[in-house]
Amino acid sequence: MPRPVDGRAPYLPGLDGIRAIAVAAVVAFHVGVPWLPGGLLGVSMFFTLSGFLITSILLRAWDQTGGFELRRFYLHRARRLLPALVLVLVTVLGVAWVADRTTFATRWQETLAAVFYVSNWQTIAQGQSYLDFFAGPQPLSHLWSLAVEEQFYLVWPLLLLVMMRFLRGDRRAVAGLTVGLALVSFLLLAMHTAPGLDHTRSYEGTDTRAGELLVGAVLALWLRPARLQRPFTRARRLRMNLAGLAGVAVVGVMLVTSDYYALWLYRGGLLVFSVAMAVVIASVVYPGSVLGRALGVTPLRWVGERSYGIYLWHMPVLAFVPAAAADGFSWRLATVQVGLTVLLAAASWAWVEDPIRTHGLRHAFRLPRLELADLRPGRQATTAAVGCVAVLAVGCGTLSATKTVAPRSATTAAASPADLDMPPIPDDATAAAGPSGPHVPAPAAGASGGRDQVTAPSTGTGVAGTKVAGAEAVAVETSCDAVVHVGDSTSVGLVNAAYLPQGRWRIPSQYRRVGVERPDTDISGARSIVETYHDEPNAETAVAGRVDDGYDGCWVLAMGTNDTANQYVGGVYPLAERIDKVMGHLDAQPVLWLTVRTLLSSGPWAEQNMQDWNAALRDACERYPNMRVYDWASEVQDSWYVPDGIHFTSAGYRERAHRIADALATAFPAVGTPPASCLVGSGDR
Incomplete structure (x- = not known):
């Protein structure tokens, strides 16, 4: 919490320290x-x-005036929050217009x-696109949390005012009702959280x-202020310090062990975390607390003052600074991204946010004259106007430059998915929503780790439809007429012209090459065997429907990637049972x-989970004589x-x-x- 403009309001440096740690955690998660x-x-x-600070401000006004002075309250919120937000939004629009105009409408x-x-609510209403999990950071996806806070700021003062007046200022009774809420x-x-990938x-x-x-x-x-003004005994101070340290321990453990997909986080975990944070805050605000002094040191206070700007700028920086050179997590790339974020946030604070919150919006943008002294941060209100131009120029210029010079990769714009070598969005997954909550970063890429091995025949691919062994050409054909x-999203590119512009490369033509007369594809980007996505048929339903319609032929099942991920995040059907449902x-x-x-080395789609699925497939061969397993995992190359x-x-x-x-x-x-x-290879080198 930056030092209040109103000198009568108390300033607690330790709260800025909490802000610093909070924004550092968010940025670390996203990088x-x-x-x-x-x-x-x-x-x-x-x-x-925020709930503590906003309510404290309102209660302080109640003690002084018998009301909340809502007009003044909302005006101060607007001064504090809108200028930096507008800067970021204008910058993002500018970068989109200059460097990636195809995204400008979005x-x-x-x-x-x-x-x-x-x-x-826009994100929720539009629905979650399955491929958003893999699309990388989006520049404005983090603004959902600001929306939640602002909606709270709008409703809570009115509700609190009603409760305070109805209960005649009895804070204990109001606190009881608030606990209930x-x-x-x-x-x-x-209640709204169910096993799955989309929360x-x-x-x-x-x-x-x-x-x-x-x-x-x-x-x-x-x-209440009276609680903080009581005489402090040594025993009481010790209890508060110990409680604060216990709260810090709970917060720290949950920061390093929690998982966005973990159901326990939504079914009581966030309540535990919030209570632990309340204990930490209570310890910090008590005069003379050890935790308050520790969190109030100058570096943390400096970051805490600029935490709002850091939060606003970090996602545009992550979205626009190219990451193609990184192999998984890169300290070098993270240092560049964090450094640029802090630079933009510091400029925004010095030249825009602090002058406007100090002098007001109208006074900050009056320009009777410009002198060199006006450009020194914090000296004159006119600094804000020049600062807006400066921050916009730096932000748009830097981010546009990094966007336009980025190598052709997942982070750059191109004419088609084939140009990008990125998965196209299938027709069944076109909902244009931001990432689920904060951007969930792709876990660090690493070695596949002991993938299944199979010895492929020592033959190479010759002309279409043959394998060449020495000088003898052997026909390669299947007994499958149909x-x-x-498949799921890992099969989308097999039938998509953006990936494979020549029809002979796509899988229907490849099936015909080996003698299949009637190839058919049933591919859905977000498909799983059990779970459904946006009421689309899952794999079991798709297979059962074909059989019910009288189909009797061969099957190729390219399923399992999403099933292992769904099982990881709380799916109720074991892997073997998923296979049995189809077979x-x-x-x-x-x-x-x-x-x-x-x-991937961690998360729902980690390679270790894939190995568990592959083992379940091998075991299923013993139960189903009509089943064979093509060991694609042993042939696929990292460069693909x-x-x-x-x-x-x-x-x-x-x-x-x-x-x-x-x-x-x-x-x-x-x-x-x-x-x-059971295990077969393709015979291709």
């Missing part, structure tokens, strides 16, 4: 620091602290939502997140199932992946299509004896 998976809880730290819609502080919010949070509704809803703000409000109602290919519909029909692999570590480049999809067709011919050959082993 992908691997040892801080719970950095998203920095937002919860802001919520609880950025404009997000800007309007941000100006009216409804970003969270907070519990209702946490109950709604738990957008529960994570970004004002009703579901208000509980954390209300915990801070309860603390403000309980921690094939249905059922139970297929009786004696030939089935070729692909193993899966990613380059796009930066998300899950999907493939155009070259990767071309190889994938060719090898799947060859593996089908190997598993179910037109002539000769089928392989006795």
Whole structure:
């Protein structure tokens, strides 16, 4: 909390220290620091602290005037919050117009939502796009939390005023009602959270997140000024210091162990975290507390004063500064991103935010004259006008430059997904929403780690439809006249012209190359065997529907990537049971199932989870004689992946299509004896 403009209001440096730690946690989470998976809880730290501070301001006005002076309250909030927000929004629009005009319409819609502080509900209303999990940071996706706070600032003073007047200023009774409201919010949070990858509704809803703000409000109602003015005994001070340290311990443990996908976080975890934060805040505000002195040191205070600007600027910087050179988490890249963020936030604070909050919006933009002294931060109110231009120039210039000079990668704009070697968005996943809550960073890419191995035949691919062994050409054909290919987003590029512009490269043509007369594809980007996405049929439903319609032929199942992820985040069906659900519909029909692999080392799509799925496939072969497993995981090369570590480049999809067709011919050959082993390869080098 920056030093108040009103000299009568108390200034507690330790609260700025809390802000510094909160914003550091959020930034670390978004840049992908691997040892801080719970950095998203920095937002919860802001919520609880904001609830405490705002309620304290209102109660101080009540004590002085018998009311809340709402006009003055809202004016001060506007002075403090709007200038920096407008700067960021204008900068993002400018960069989008200069460097990536294809995104300008989306950025404009997000800007309007941000100006009216409804970003969270816009995201919820539009729905979560499955591929947003892999799309990388978006420049305005973090503004949902500001929307939650501003909606709270709008409603809470009115509600608190009604309670204070109705209960005749009885803070204990008001605190009791506020506790009830907070519990209702946490109950709604738990009710809206279900196992799965998309927690957008529960994570970004004002009703579901208000509980954390209300915990801070309860603390403000309980921690009356009279409590802080009582004589402090040594025993009392010791108890408060120990309680504060215990709160810090809980907060610290949850920061390093929490997971955005963990159900326990939404079913009581955030309540525990908010209460721990309230204990920390209570300890900090007590005069002479050890924690207050520790968190009030100059470096933390400096960052805390600028924490609002740091929070606003960090996502545009992450979105526009190219990350293609990084292999997983990069300290060098993170240092550049954080350094640029702090630079922009410091300039915004010195030249825009502080002058406007000190002198007011109208006075700050009066320009009777410009002198050199006016340009010194904090000296004159006219600094704000020059500062706006300066920060806009630096922000737009720097971010536009980094955007336009970025190498052709996942972070740059291009004419088509094929140009980018990025997965195109399928027709079934076009909802243009921001990332679920804060951007969930792709875990650090690393070695696949002991993937399944299979010895492929020592033959190479010759002309289409043959494998060459020495000088003898051997026909490669399958006994399958008809094939249905059922897949998720890892199959989208197999049929998409943006990836494979020549039809002969796509998988229907590749199936025909090996003798399939009637190839068919049933691919959905967000598909899982059990879970449904936006009421679309899951894989089991898709397979059962085909069988019910009378289909009797061969199957290629490129499923498992999303199933392992869903199981990781709380799915209720074990991996083996998921396989059984599909195979139970297929009786004696030939089935070729692909193993899966990613380059990720942590999170729902981590390679370790994929290995568990592959093991479940091998075990299923013993139960289903009609099933073979193509060990794609042993053949796929790291260079075939796009930066998300899950999907493939155009070259990767071309190889994938060719090898799947060859593996089908190997598993179910037109002539000769089928392989006795469950695991088969494509035979391609």
